[in-house]
Amino acid sequence: MTATTRRPAAPRGARERRWTVALVIVVAMVWSVSGLNVTLDRLLGAPGDAWAILRQMVPPAFARVHERGAVGKVFESVYIAWIGTVIGALLSLPLAFLAAHNVAPVWIRVPIRQLFNAIRAVPELILAVILIPITGLGPWAGTLAIGIHSIGTLGKWATESIESIDSGPIEAVESTGGRWVSNMRWAVFPQVMSTISSYWLFRFEINVRASAVLGMIGAGGVGSELVSHLVFRDFPAASAVLVLTVGVVLTIDTISAAVRRRIITGSVGKSEPSRSAEALSDLTGIKQR
Amino acid sequence: MTPTPGQSNRPVRPRLRTRTVSIAAALTAFTVFAAREVGFDPSTFWEVWSNPLWEKFWPIPWDWVFDSGNVLQPFVETFQIATISTILGCGLALPVSFAMSSLTAPNRPTYLVSRAVMNVVRAVPDLFWAKLMVTAIGIGAFAGSWALTIFSLAVMVKLFSETVDGADPGPLEAARAAGGRHAPALRTGILPTVFPDYVAHSLYVFELNVRASVVLGLVGAGGIGRVLEAQRQFFRFDRVLGMLVIIFVVVWIIEQVSVSLRKRLI
Amino acid sequence: MIRLEDLSVTYPGGVEALRGIDLTIDDGEFVVVVGLSGAGKSTLLRVLNGLVTATSGSVVVDGTQVVGASPATLRQVRSRIGMIFQTFNLVNRTSVLNNVLMGRLSVVPAWRSTLGLWPAEDREAAMVALERVGIVDKAYVRASNLSGGQQQRVGIARALAQEPRLMLADEPVAALDPVTSRQVMGDLQKINRELGITTLVNLHFLDLAKEYGRRLIGLRDGEMVFDGDIADVTDETFRDIYGRSITDEDLLAMGDSPADGTEDV
Ligand SMILES: Nc1ncnc2c1ncn2[C@@H]1O[C@H](COP(=O)(O)OP(=O)(O)OP(=O)(O)O)[C@@H](O)[C@H]1O
Ligand SMILES: [Mg+2]
Numbered sequence: 091m092t093a094t095t096r097r098p099a100a101p102r103g104a105r106e107r108r109w110t111v112a113l114v115i116v117v118a119m120v121w122s123v124s125g126l127n128v129t130l131d132r133l134l135g136a137p138g139d140a141w142a143i144l145r146q147m148v149p150p151a152f153a154r155v156h157e158r159g160a161v162g163k164v165f166e167s168v169y170i171a172w173i174g175t176v177i178g179a180l181l182s183l184p185l186a187f188l189a190a191h192n193v194a195p196v197w198i199r200v201p202i203r204q205l206f207n208a209i210r211a212v213p214e215l216i217l218a219v220i221l222i223p224i225t226g227l228g229p230w231a232g233t234l235a236i237g238i239h240s241i242g243t244l245g246k247w248a249t250e251s252i253e254s255i256d257s258g259p260i261e262a263v264e265s266t267g268g269r270w271v272s273n274m275r276w277a278v279f280p281q282v283m284s285t286i287s288s289y290w291l292f293r294f295e296i297n298v299r300a301s302a303v304l305g306m307i308g309a310g311g312v313g314s315e316l317v318s319h320l321v322f323r324d325f326p327a328a329s330a331v332l333v334l335t336v337g338v339v340l341t342i343d344t345i346s347a348a349v350r351r352r353i354i355t356g357s358v359g360k361s362e363p364s365r366s367a368e369a370l371s372d373l374t375g376i377k378q379r
Numbered sequence: 380m381t382p383t384p385g386q387s388n389r390p391v392r393p394r395l396r397t398r399t400v401s402i403a404a405a406l407t408a409f410t411v412f413a414a415r416e417v418g419f420d421p422s423t424f425w426e427v428w429s430n431p432l433w434e435k436f437w438p439i440p441w442d443w444v445f446d447s448g449n450v451l452q453p454f455v456e457t458f459q460i461a462t463i464s465t466i467l468g469c470g471l472a473l474p475v476s477f478a479m480s481s482l483t484a485p486n487r488p489t490y491l492v493s494r495a496v497m498n499v500v501r502a503v504p505d506l507f508w509a510k511l512m513v514t515a516i517g518i519g520a521f522a523g524s525w526a527l528t529i530f531s532l533a534v535m536v537k538l539f540s541e542t543v544d545g546a547d548p549g550p551l552e553a554a555r556a557a558g559g560r561h562a563p564a565l566r567t568g569i570l571p572t573v574f575p576d577y578v579a580h581s582l583y584v585f586e587l588n589v590r591a592s593v594v595l596g597l598v599g600a601g602g603i604g605r606v607l608e609a610q611r612q613f614f615r616f617d618r619v620l621g622m623l624v625i626i627f628v629v630v631w632i633i634e635q636v637s638v639s640l641r642k643r644l645i
Numbered sequence: 646m647i648r649l650e651d652l653s654v655t656y657p658g659g660v661e662a663l664r665g666i667d668l669t670i671d672d673g674e675f676v677v678v679v680g681l682s683g684a685g686k687s688t689l690l691r692v693l694n695g696l697v698t699a700t701s702g703s704v705v706v707d708g709t710q711v712v713g714a715s716p717a718t719l720r721q722v723r724s725r726i727g728m729i730f731q732t733f734n735l736v737n738r739t740s741v742l743n744n745v746l747m748g749r750l751s752v753v754p755a756w757r758s759t760l761g762l763w764p765a766e767d768r769e770a771a772m773v774a775l776e777r778v779g780i781v782d783k784a785y786v787r788a789s790n791l792s793g794g795q796q797q798r799v800g801i802a803r804a805l806a807q808e809p810r811l812m813l814a815d816e817p818v819a820a821l822d823p824v825t826s827r828q829v830m831g832d833l834q835k836i837n838r839e840l841g842i843t844t845l846v847n848l849h850f851l852d853l854a855k856e857y858g859r860r861l862i863g864l865r866d867g868e869m870v871f872d873g874d875i876a877d878v879t880d881e882t883f884r885d886i887y888g889r890s891i892t893d894e895d896l897l898a899m900g901d902s903p904a905d906g907t908e909d910v
Pocket of ligand 1: 657658660661662681682685686687688689
C-alpha cells in the first residue's frame with residue numbers, strides 16, 4: 091500500500107507510435123487529395139451542387155418512368171442476376187470438387203484454384219466490356235459476365251466448404267470400393283449441399299446489384315435507364331429509377347436472407363455470421379477477400 | 380436378426396412432399412422464363428472461340444503498357460481515390476457503427492434511423508453512386524472519391540457494427556456504472572477491445588476500394604478505368620488485356636499484403 | 646482368407662506401426678485384436694483393404710495380392726471387405742437407406758448411383774441388411790436422428806450391403822455405452838455365425854474380447870506378441886500384451902463407460 095512497491099513506468103513508445111500513425115494518415119490524405127484536382131471552390135461548391143440536385147430529385151417522377159418501362163428494366167436486372175447465378179453455380183460446383191485439397195489430387199487442384207483466382211480478379215464490368223463486341227449489346231452480355239465472374243467466388247466458397255467436411259464418410263465409401271465420383275456424390279455432396287446453396291443465394295443478392303450496374307454500359311437491365319435520365323439531367327425520373335431499384339434490392343435481400351437462415355439452421359451447418367460479414371463486403375460484386 | 384421375407388415392418392417410402400415439389404417446379408419455371416427474357420443463347424459458348432475479335436487481344440503491347448504516362452499515372456490516381464475514401468469512409472464509420480449497434484447506441488431512435496439509412500445506402504450499387512456524383516459535381520477523380528467514400532462507409536458500418544454487437548459488454552457496463560458519460564464510456568469500455576478489428580476491417584475496405592476504383596473510370600469517375608474505357612472505344616483490346624494483367628498483379632499483391640496484415644491483427 | 650507375410654508398415658512420419666507380421670486367418674474365423682493405444686491395431690485392419698499401404702511384405706486377401714495392386718484391383722478387393730468404424734462414419738445429413746446403399750456403390754454403375762437411380766435388387770439388398778441389424782423401420786429417417794447404437798448398426802448394415810466375405814471392425818463399440826456395446830458385439834457375432842463372414846475386430850476391453858472372440862491376436866509396439874485360442878488366454882497373457890497388469894479401465898464391466906451421453910452423437 092505504501093510507496094515501497096515500485097510502480098512500473100508507463101510503456102515507452104505508445105505515444106510515439108500513436109503520433110506516427112496519425113502522421114502517416116495525414117500524409118496519405120494530403121498525397122491522395124493532391125491527385126484529385128481539387129480546388130478550394132470545387133470543394134466548397136460540391137455540397138451545394140449535390141444539394142441542388144437532391145432537391146430536384148423530390149418528388150420522383152414514378153408515372154413517367156413507368157410509362158417508359160422502367161419497372162420491366164428493374165425486373166430484367168433481376169433475371170440477369172438469376173440466370174447469371176445459375177450459370178455460375180452450375181459451372182462452379184463440379185470445379186469445386188476438383189479444387190478441394192481433401193478430395194482432389196494436386197495436379198488438377200492447383201490449376202483450378204488459379205482459374206478461380208484469375209476469374210475473381212476481373213470485375214463483371216470489364217468482362218462485359220470484353221463480351222459486348224461478341225454478343226452484342228443487351229442482357230445476354232450482362233448475364234454471361236455475371237455468370238463467369240460468379241464462377242470465381244462461388245467456386246472459392248464451395249471449395250472451402252468441401253475442405254471443411256468430416257472425412258469419415260469419404261473413408262467409408264473408399265473402403266466399400268466405390269469410385270471417386272460416387273464418393274463425391276454420396277459422401278461429400280450431402281455434407282456440403284446446404285451450405286453451398288446458401289452461398290448461391292448470397293451471390294444472387296450481390297449479383298442483383300452487379301446487374302443493375304452492368305446496364306450502365308448497355309449490358310441489359312435498369313442501369314441504362316438511370317444513365318439516360320442523368321445524362322438529360324432529368325432528376326425526378328432518375329430518382330424514381332433509383333427508388334425502384336433500391337426497393338427491389340432490399341426486398342430481394344430480405345427474402346433471400348430469410349431463406350438462407352432456414353437452409354442453414356435446418357441443417358447442422360457451421361455458424362453463418364462470420365461468413366456473412368465477410369461475404370457481405372462483397373457488395374460491389376467486383377471483389378472478394 | 381434373420382431376414383424376414385414378409386417385409387411387413389418395412390416403412391413405405393415417403394412421398395416427396397407437395398411443398399418440395401411445388402417449390403422446385405416454381406424455381407424451374409422462373410429459371411426458364413428468366414432465361415428467355417435475358418436471351419439465353421448457348422451457341423455463344425462455342426461461337427465465342429471462332430470470333431475474329433480475339434485476334435485484337437494479342438499480342439500485348441508491353442511497351443505501351445509500361446510507358447509511365449499510359450498506365451502508371453492513372454493507376455496512381457486509382458490509389459489516391461482508394462486511399463482518401465478509405466480514410467474518410469472508415470473515419471465516419473466509427474461513430475455511425477456505435478450508433479448502429481444495440482450495445483452502444485445512445486438511444487433507440489438513433490439506432491433505428493441509422494440502421495435504416497445505412498441499409499438504403501448499401502442497397503444503391505456503388506457505380507450508381509459514382510454516376511450520381513459525376514453528374515452532381517463533374518467528371519473526374521473528385522466525384523469518384525465521394526462515391527467510394529459513401530460506399531466505404533456503408534460496407535464498414537455493416538462489418539464494424541457486427542463486431543461491436545459481438546463485443547463483451549462487461550467493460551462498458553463497468554464504465555457506465557462508474558458514472559461515465561456515453562462517449563467517454565465507449566472510448567474506454569468498448570473501443571480498446573474492438574479496435575484491432577476496426578483496423579483489420581479498414582484494411583479490407585481499402586482492398587475493396589482498390590478493386591472498385593478500377594472500374595470507376597467506366598462512368599467517368601477517374602482512375603485507371605478511364606484509360607480502360609478509352610482504349611476499349613478504340614478497339615485496342617490488346618492494350619486492355621495488358622492493363623488487365625497489370626491490374627490483376629497489383630490487386631493480387633494488395634490482397635496478399637492485406638490478408639497477412641489482417642491475420643496478424645486478429 | 647487372409648495371409649500376411651513379413652508385413653511391415655512405416656508411416657510417412659517415420660513411425661513403424663507394424664513390424665514383420667506373419668499371420669494366416671481362415672474362412673469364417675472370428676478374430677479379436679487387442680493391444681495398447683498405438684500398438685498398431687487400426688493399421689493392421691487398414692492394411693488389409695489397402696486404406697494403408699504396406700511398406701514391405703505381402704498381404705493376400707481372398708486370393709488377391711493387395712500390396713501394389715492397381716486402383717481397379719483394389720476397388721475389387723474392397724468391394725468384398727466390409728469395414729465398420731469407431732465413429733460410424735455415416736453421412737448425417739442423408740437418410741439411413743442412402744447410407745446403407747453406399748455399400749452397393751461398387752456394383753452399381755456409377756451413372757445410376759450418381760443420379761440416385763438405384764436398381765431394385767440393390768435397394769432390396771440394402772433393406773435386407775437393415776433387417777438383419779433390426780432397424781429397417783428407420784430406413785427413411787435422417788442418420789443424424791438415430792442414437793449412437795442405432796448409428797453403428799447402420800454402419801454394420803452398410804458393410805453387410807456389400808455382401809462381403811470379410812468384415813473389419815475398428816473399435817466398433819468404443820463410442821457406445823456398455824449395454825449397447827454388448828448388443829452390437831452380439832450382432833457381429835451372429836453375422837459371423839449365420840453368414841460365415843470372416844470377422845476381425847479391434848477391441849479395447851479385455852472382457853469383451855474374451856466374451857466374443859474365438860481367436861485372439863495381441864499386438865505390442867507393432868509386433869505380434871500373442872496369437873492363440875481365446876480359451877488359452879490368461880491374465881498372464883494380457884500382462885505380456887499390455888506390458889502391465891490389468892486395471893479396471895481395461896474392463897467394460899468395471900471401467901468408466903467412455904460413452905456417457907454419446908447416445909445422441
Ligand atoms: N496416418 C498416420 N500417419 C503417421 N503415423 C500414424 C498414422 N496413423 C497411425 N500412426 C501411428 O502409427 C502407430 C500405430 O497406430 P494405430 O492407429 O495403428 O494404433 P492403434 O493400435 O489403432 O491405437 P488406438 O487404440 O489408439 O486406435 C501409432 O504410433 C500412430 O501414432
Ligand atoms: Mg485405432
